[in-house]
Amino acid sequence: MKKQTDLFKPTPAGFHTALEDALAEAQAPKAKKRVPILVPGVAVAALLLLVLTPVMFPNVLGTKDEPSLVPETIGKYAFDLNLVQPGQSETAEPANKGPEFVKLVVTPIEGYRDRAEYEAELYPETPWDPRADDIKWYPVDNPSANGYSFFLSRPENKELYTMVGSYQKTNIGGHEAIIIEPAGSYHLRRVLMMYEDVNIVVTCYVNMKIPMEDMIRALEGISVIEGTPENNTPFSTEYKAESFPASPAENPYLTVIGKDLIFKEIGEEFTRNESITAKMESLEVLDNVKDLVPNEFLGYGYNYETESWLEYSDYVDAEGKLYPRISDVWIPGDRVNTVDLFVESNPYEQKYILFRVTYTNHTDEDVDASTGFELNFYDTDEKGKLIKSMALLNDRNADRDEFMYLSRNADGATGKQRRKGITLKAGETKTITIGYRCDERLLDQAYLTCKNGHDHTMELSTFKVTK
């Protein structure tokens, strides 16, 4: 892009001089403060007090015999946080077990708001059920960006921290803390803060774009108090103990599907839940979606310029073809001694999987339910058994699939923020159309599965997308 800097006069020479003055002042040694000279008797008393205070009052002046947060290096990019006091048995009970229930108290700082407020504004029709262990702040001017996330754990649980670029031990708001800078592709700064009086470690995941001074200011404002059974912050295991492969030969990503995949035919009825049966009427893969109703596409992403959800034209071109997406290819590291390495970015095409399903409510009451469908990608092992797809494992930065289309008659709702489900009156039968966009490269490994019952069901009615 051509610059228009010639619109300006040349920078005056005096400005250059001012810059040099500022640089000189910045780099000049800071003047030391005068230390008042005490009267000898007072000085002796002060010295005695300084020596004896840690013994008489261990928490005054922030002094302690030993720190609580002790990183033990495991690898080049990892440390184990040994939260047991040095010299103490690992099975010993902590001196202070802390209250059974605790409450994390956070007040978003200027420029941020918490998840509850954000969700209520963007999803006014859907009451949000906040998970107390998922406390997040988002930037006010960019809710799609990451801000802060907070998690609680007990210090006596060992923690492994990987993808560590560097760390520094410090004190934040009077609490012992460790600030961890990320390594490799990891993009969040982690801050561990010890709350000894309640025996809690707060782990904060912070967007790297947030300046350190802002982050410190924000973290100084959080506290952990005793909670009640009705009002408490659960402990989170979600981000604990990042996996450490047992051996280099072990592939940590290979998992065997634990559920029963019951293959069904087009036109064959199957159970959706205790009230509803379903039947796949048709299943096709489309190159082009121009014959579909534009306003029946579900919303995806929020446009903060227009303060509305992305429109049809944002992801479908003039010919009705889905825009290609970009994925990034990485060579994964073990995150302990090696970090992930970026290789290249690849654009890839998308296809559309469109299928019609007839649902029947066999009860005498109206029912609501999700469609029950998911798009999964399975491969087969050497014995012909379906396993989780390893294809494109190291491709990142793009979703492989997305539930994108739901015909209006599913639940009668309008707008982009429709609930992705169905409403059936007592005894009603209706056919709805569902669409997923899919990474073209994974079509042969794509399977549509439908739950029989709830999320914990072990049985999935299954349809292979391609023959």
Added chain:
Amino acid sequence: MENKLFEELVLKNENRLYRLSMSILKNYADAQDAVHDAILIAFEKRETLKNPDAFGPWLLRILVRVCYKELRRKQRFADAPEYLQSVPSRDNPYADVEMGALLDSLPVKIRTTVLLHYVEGYSVKEVAQILRIAEGTVKSRLSTGRTLLKEKLETTEPVAQACRG
């Protein structure tokens, strides 16, 4: 970051610092003060910058904040007669007086966005990072800036050139 490297990077951005501060504050003395403060802040925080390649946008971000702070301070005292009497006239940094007047007529946030993108040549993403706003907001401000410029001047080659980039 070593002092010598810091110094080199600051001087490398000298012209940008001048143009940006003058565009926002419209006053040479105020611009010098703002740049002075921004350099002191940047030096103190230099270790928070991990990638020296991002020094320019990082320093400009600090400067924008300092300039906006100064503007707010001025607005608070704008009603004081003694302040009004001491306000110096606008110092003109523009080689093209007409174009300069056009840019000056834009609201300060739009003017800053237009300057960073069309004059300094930063991408939308970079401008968003400097101003700590969403990319959509950058685009919106650029669009508004173009509209306002067109309204004020039906057709002027420098303006058209600037808007086309």
